[in-house]
Amino acid sequence: MTHNVTIYSTPTCVYCKMAKEFFKKNGVKYTEHDVAADEAARNEMVDKSHQLGVPVIDIDGEIHVGFNRQDLEQSLGLR
Amino acid sequence: MYDLIIIGGGPGGISAGIYASRKKIKTAIIAETFGGQSTVSADIQNWVGTESISGLELAQKLEAHLRAQQGIDIVDGERVAKVEKTDGGFKVETQGGKTLETRTILVASGSRHRRLGVPGEDKFDGKGVVWCSTCDAPLFGGKTVAVVGAGNSGLEAVRDAIPYASKVYLFVRGDSVRGDQQTFEKISKDPKVEVMYGVQVQEILGDQFVTGVKYIDAKANAVKELKLDGVFVEIGSVPNVEFLGDLAKKNDVNALVVDYATQQTSQPGIWAAGDVTALPYRQNNISAGDAIKAVLNINDYLHKNK
Numbered sequence: 075m076t077h078n079v080t081i082y083s084t085p086t087c088v089y090c091k092m093a094k095e096f097f098k099k100n101g102v103k104y105t106e107h108d109v110a111a112d113e114a115a116r117n118e119m120v121d122k123s124h125q126l127g128v129p130v131i132d133i134d135g136e137i138h139v140g141f142n143r144q145d146l147e148q149s150l151g152l153r
Numbered sequence: 154m155y156d157l158i159i160i161g162g163g164p165g166g167i168s169a170g171i172y173a174s175r176k177k178i179k180t181a182i183i184a185e186t187f188g189g190q191s192t193v194s195a196d197i198q199n200w201v202g203t204e205s206i207s208g209l210e211l212a213q214k215l216e217a218h219l220r221a222q223q224g225i226d227i228v229d230g231e232r233v234a235k236v237e238k239t240d241g242g243f244k245v246e247t248q249g250g251k252t253l254e255t256r257t258i259l260v261a262s263g264s265r266h267r268r269l270g271v272p273g274e275d276k277f278d279g280k281g282v283v284w285c286s287t288c289d290a291p292l293f294g295g296k297t298v299a300v301v302g303a304g305n306s307g308l309e310a311v312r313d314a315i316p317y318a319s320k321v322y323l324f325v326r327g328d329s330v331r332g333d334q335q336t337f338e339k340i341s342k343d344p345k346v347e348v349m350y351g352v353q354v355q356e357i358l359g360d361q362f363v364t365g366v367k368y369i370d371a372k373a374n375a376v377k378e379l380k381l382d383g384v385f386v387e388i389g390s391v392p393n394v395e396f397l398g399d400l401a402k403k404n405d406v407n408a409l410v411v412d413y414a415t416q417q418t419s420q421p422g423i424w425a426a427g428d429v430t431a432l433p434y435r436q437n438n439i440s441a442g443d444a445i446k447a448v449l450n451i452n453d454y455l456h457k458n459k
Contacts, residue, residue, distance in 0.1 A: 084291040084292065086290070086291060087285075088207075089288060125279035126280060126283075127279040127283070127285075128289060
């Protein structure tokens, strides 16, 4: 099953890098928004997550704040 | 029944795992993640043998080195909930409901951010209250932020915020800065930075997001308010020892007291190394060395107590 995955990140955020590496390892395609540079994306992230902290990951409308491998595996049906 | 359970996946836990495997000790390592607290560092220049490496890369190398070992059971993605004494040793329970039994334990669970413990801190967690300045500083472009704490990590948080924020306050609790003086001189010269002394945060204010803080101005002996968009908390660390209960002796700040020659705690069968201990100097290299020392001592103990 293909999932609609978006990650909101900053260039300096290690947990964002971990999340992206996790997606790549599992062959999950994702769209990335750099919220340090893109203010519209930053506002979208705040609207979705009601908080200011990266990464925010949207999987088919389900919002994850931070990088928790187990949670992502569950949402993506990988476990 | 294991001979050794290592708790923690930082430089200490991983070094211990490698040595335990090479000593053919029947070992399990329980770690929520690998790499430890320096995983978020942009650049580490003091990991011996490596001139420069990012925290993430070091974490990945450490994990790979551990996974290359034979005969060690790796329980990852799990946090230890409880340790209990049994007849032959100890029972270790994880938050995920796993139970493991062992003759000895090495606690290398490190430490975590100390919280201010004031109203608003939990409520605005992630809503302007920041625990990872490297991660989240870019979200405060054009905003006003305060860094609480003037140790090295506080000064680094100021440095992280300067390229983005329009104004950065540094709240110093006393009348002097504890962190590196060179770094302090550099950041305090930046026109965006204002250092405030004698500041004790009383409350973090906000509606949906942080809007400011209420604080005691010790010099003026008055309670004041300051408008802010972000509060970066960097007031030191607390050891991750709750799961041990009263099994081993701790000092006044809850760090495990160990014999520096062997890393043994007051509880026979339990050793500790790294930031969770009361020993001074929080360094990756020291955690690694102390954890290795512990494993070698555990190896002697296991041979003597067959």
